[in-house]
Amino acid sequence: MITKTATESWQEFVQCVEDCCSATEFQNWIAPIQVHASTSDEMLVLEVPNIFVQEYLLTNFKKHLDNFLPLSPSGELKVEFVIAQPKKKQAPKKASPAPTPLTPSDEKSTLLLNPQYTFEDFIEGPSNQFVKSAALGIAMRPGKSYNPLFIHGGVGLGKTHLLHAIGHMAKKERKRLKVHCITTEAFINDLVDSLRNKSSDKMKRFYRGLDLLLVDDIQFLQSRLNFEEEFCNMFEALINQNKQVVITSDKPPGELKLSERMIARMEWGLVANVGIPELETRVAILQHKAEKKGLQIPQRVAFFMAERIFNNVRQLEGALNRLAAYSRMMGIDVTEEVVENTLSELFHKGSTKRISVDNILKSVAVMFGVRVADICGTSRAKSVAFPRQVAMYLAKEMVNDSLIKLAASFGGKTHSTLLHAWKKISQQIGKDETLRRQIQMARRNLES
Ligand code: ADP
Numbered sequence: 001m002i003t004k005t006a007t008e009s010w011q012e013f014v015q016c017v018e019d020c021c022s023a024t025e026f027q028n029w030i031a032p033i034q035v036h037a038s039t040s041d042e043m044l045v046l047e048v049p050n051i052f053v054q055e056y057l058l059t060n061f062k063k064h065l066d067n068f069l070p071l072s073p074s075g076e077l078k079v080e081f082v083i084a085q086p087k088k089k090q091a092p093k094k095a096s097p098a099p100t101p102l103t104p105s106d107e108k109s110t111l112l113l114n115p116q117y118t119f120e121d122f123i124e125g126p127s128n129q130f131v132k133s134a135a136l137g138i139a140m141r142p143g144k145s146y147n148p149l150f151i152h153g154g155v156g157l158g159k160t161h162l163l164h165a166i167g168h169m170a171k172k173e174r175k176r177l178k179v180h181c182i183t184t185e186a187f188i189n190d191l192v193d194s195l196r197n198k199s200s201d202k203m204k205r206f207y208r209g210l211d212l213l214l215v216d217d218i219q220f221l222q223s224r225l226n227f228e229e230e231f232c233n234m235f236e237a238l239i240n241q242n243k244q245v246v247i248t249s250d251k252p253p254g255e256l257k258l259s260e261r262m263i264a265r266m267e268w269g270l271v272a273n274v275g276i277p278e279l280e281t282r283v284a285i286l287q288h289k290a291e292k293k294g295l296q297i298p299q300r301v302a303f304f305m306a307e308r309i310f311n312n313v314r315q316l317e318g319a320l321n322r323l324a325a326y327s328r329m330m331g332i333d334v335t336e337e338v339v340e341n342t343l344s345e346l347f348h349k350g351s352t353k354r355i356s357v358d359n360i361l362k363s364v365a366v367m368f369g370v371r372v373a374d375i376c377g378t379s380r381a382k383s384v385a386f387p388r389q390v391a392m393y394l395a396k397e398m399v400n401d402s403l404i405k406l407a408a409s410f411g412g413k414t415h416s417t418l419l420h421a422w423k424k425i426s427q428q429i430g431k432d433e434t435l436r437r438q439i440q441m442a443r444r445n446l447e448s
Pocket residue numbers: 117121122123124128153154155156157158159160161162277285313314317
């Protein structure tokens with residue numbers, strides 16, 4: 001009778017959990033757990049497909065378990081676990097209603113690289129020079145320099161592009177290299193499938209046998225903490241064998257909500273930022289993409305567009321696609337007027353506010369705790385010279401005026417001083433996380 005009660009209370013627990021967690025979570029973690037035949041009066045014995053499921057249950061549902069299941073007088077859960085025996089060798093793929101698991105070793109799933117995302121098609125500028133050369137270095141000599149390479153940056157700035165470019169180049173250099181490129185989501189799905197199909201050893205072997213692992217969008221591991229440890233183990237195993245790992249993320253490691261261990265591992269190698277490309281780079285990207293589409297865009301028009309779409313390369317590309325479709329359909333050349341007509345709503349979203357050098361000077365002065373007069377003065381003390389360079393960088397980026405005029409607004413500096421400052425800060429942003437954030441914040445304040 002008590003046995004039945006234990007089983008019943010388990011069933012009640014299952015019902016309650018089914019109501020309060022997502023269908024996927026339930027299917028992956030709870031549904032596979034069975035009450036084992038050896039459940040006795042004393043003890044509920046649960047059969048789990050593997051240790052992960054057991055740990056998942058105990059870490060995530062402890063409160064519910066305590067509420068539903070029998071406890072010993074000392075408050076311990078009266079539950080034991082047994083790991084399910086592997087069923088007889090699986091008959092060659094049939095009978096199971098579950099979808100065929102994705103075996104990472106399938107050649108087709110091994111290299112899903114976008115053929116467009118190559119180094120040749122990646123346009124370089126001060127904001128991405130550093131990360132591009134790091135990526136190239138890795139592609140030429142995987143496992144021999146920085147490991148892992150951690151690439152971070154905002155949406156649509158070319159992280160996936162660079163990741164795939166590394167894959168292409170590495171594979172071209174050494175055909176036999178075992179390369180695997182995967183999004184974090186797909187990795188988690190593989191892991192879930194392999195656990196469900198009891199093929200996690202196979203998966204482990206596959207990953208540990210790679211020479212180069214490219215992982216896109218690690219930020220998605222944040223909401224899937226239960227997979228973090230598994231990922232981290234695999235990651236360490238690869239790095240310990242000098243196998244190359246490259247990771248992309250929308251944030252630097254320290255800002256991800258992941259365990260300290262995981263963050264520390266990701267910071268082991270080189271952390272590099274892909275920044276927002278400067279105006280000239282945006283123009284070059286536009287022209288490169290247009291050329292590939294067989295579309296002619298006059299230089300003036302490219303500047304016109306790139307001045308108005310400045311946060312995101314993907315958006316720039318979207319605008320170009322729209323423009324290409326329109327000009328083909330109408331059989332007309334691309335002029336500023338055509339651009340204004342086709343893309344007006346894109347332009348007017350973010351770029352309405354006119355920013356002046358004055359605004360920038362005030363904002364930077366506050367940010368660094370110096371006076372506007374100092375920034376415009378001649379002191380070379382670092383505490384003043386650096387804010388001055390930042391302000392000059394922002395002026396060139398955000399104010400649509402000639403370099404000579406911009407430089408003159410800094411107490412009559414020359415345009416080459418301004419250009420020098422801009423170059424220096426552009427390059428430093430790629431390497432210096434604090435500076436990157438400061439500049440991002442300044443931009444946002446000025447735009448809002
Ligand atoms: P992310 O992964 O950072 O969100 P993607 O790598 O998907 O961004 O890039 C978005 C689009 O912008 C892609 O089509 C990519 O080719 C293009 N892109 C971004 N940066 C560059 C660049 N420097 N040169 C050429 N194309 C770029």
